[in-house]
Amino acid sequence: MIRLHFIFPVIGMLLCACHPKIYSFTALPQAVWSKDSVQLHWTARGKTSILFDQVQQANPPGDSLHLLEFTLVAEKGNKPMAHQKRQVLLLTGQSHSILVLRMDSLSAKEDSLIAIGINDTLRWKGVAIQNVAAANRPLLVTHAGKTALLSGNSTVSAEWANLPYSGPWEVKSPLSDAERNNHSLIPTRILLNVSIKPIQP
């Protein structure tokens, strides 16, 4: 059961002819396990209400995403309404996540690609790694001070087990002959399939 904690801010109180307005609206954390709480916070002008929906979203190439959707509506008299939507990712017991690292440089010898990324700390606070699966090419992966070679062919590594999922990641991968000769063939991003779990307190 998801528990909702609402923090009601001071709302603009002056009686004026202004339109309703949403100044800010957050739903945190951005990813929750089923027993976690979602905290909603907003500042708005006008009478506010929250609409709640659950949404399933296809997530190529992985499983469906389960989303909790909160819509804040602000009304004021007969003025047009304002609304904003925040979605929170609902994680199940055995969740997988696709980590995306962008390639925008090559090694000095131009024989390997380098892809980097910083995994969102806001979204993944409270989430730890179980294992990491490589894409279909060999990757030298560095994260949280550890480096390991994933040989491709769906290799699964527990090298980062129990370490935080968020933070900087880097991969290096040797280029094929074809890629060395034609840079347009080099993938512009590397995807890692990461099994995740709640961080142990």
Next chain:
Amino acid sequence: MANILDQVKTVILVMMENRSFDHMLGHLSLENPGLEVEGLRNEDMERYSNDYNSALYPVYPLANDQPLEGDLPHEYDGVDAQMQWNKVTKAFTMHGFVEAYAKSGPMPNPQSIPMGYFPSTLVPITHFLARNFCTCDHWFSPLPTSTQPNRTMALCGESAIFNTHLQLIPIRQNLFDWMKSNGIRWKVYHDGFSFFALYNKLWPYVLGNNFRRFDTFYSDQLSAPTDADPQVIIIEPCYQDAPRLGSKQPNDNHAPLAIGFGEDFLRQIYLAVTANPKRWNNTLMVLYYDEHGGFYDHVAPPPVAYTTTGNPPHPFNSLGPRVPGILISPFVAPGSVFSKTLDHTSVLQFLAEKFTPGASFSSTVAARKQQGIHSIAEALSVPPPRPIPSVPLQPIAVQTALGQHLAKKEPGDMETSFSNAAEQLLQQKPDQTKKKYPELVAWKDLKDKKQI
């Protein structure tokens, strides 16, 4: 080809605002996998997904037609970020739409607004037109930037400006002068204050008799054709950013508008265009969008170079993202797809081919042709006669759980430009403006009283 061009007696141009091809018509290939159209495909969903902060943001079908939370970035720097040039592969990845959106302020949801696309049920008229006429699936905005430069390219085939801001837009050559000098009859039907008012050089036209209210279009179309009829008709929606003439709902499809208002506007246009078969039989209607408005499209624009003519000049190295383009006419095969590269100057190419054969619209349009921009004339044919396809007669209802309206956004440069143009017209041409646009007097009064 000359024979077809001769048979086209009336060219109708309808330019809407700020939606990408995938956003409006990407559903064509998802819902009809056998259709040879460059829309979205299930097997390529991973490739389309944008990434931001190392997370994937997939494209997704919008669940309903409701106003968006706000506008999306679509100025030249935002478009640059959206197309995301990769310096290693030397190609656009088209993976930066969510990042550009996030950098404009909002925290992106997993279902991020730029990545949403409409299923056919939410854009029934656009879908109807695409399935019954000719979809142009490689129609790009001429410049990877915003409204004012792209509309100027459509009007002039060149642009002195590279971005949208508070300005009366300077122009030299333009479609209206070209039509006048070549003796081409034309009319503009506007469903609100005209975008052409932003060009002070065009004010004599804007205040003249060739500019007519959209609500006269149907009856004009119904009348029997004569030799005095316009050969070129431009239809303008009610722009969200412009002063209202009357109390009408804007219907230009500019975000954050719900799309249903624009769909109903297109329905009304189609009903009028097909109301008189004698006119319809010789009509070509072009439906296109000025630019993509910040919505995702997966096709990397080709490298067509252009430098704006203003001071300082601004170089662009490619076209902008794809926009919806549909040719509606008895001179296209039903449900056909035209895939050669087009942009807004493809219309100017076509007009010159039809009305001034052997002479191009301008040297800049000719130069774009040299760089690979084709004419829409190439999409025309003479298919077997068929009954006029019937569009739904009932108005499109905009249904949203949140009501039909959205809180007014803070005025941007486009809105301020419109206001500025309206105020200058009232100031500099008071009698003509009050006679032509009496609603502007009330608009100005309310504005001065800060009631709008």
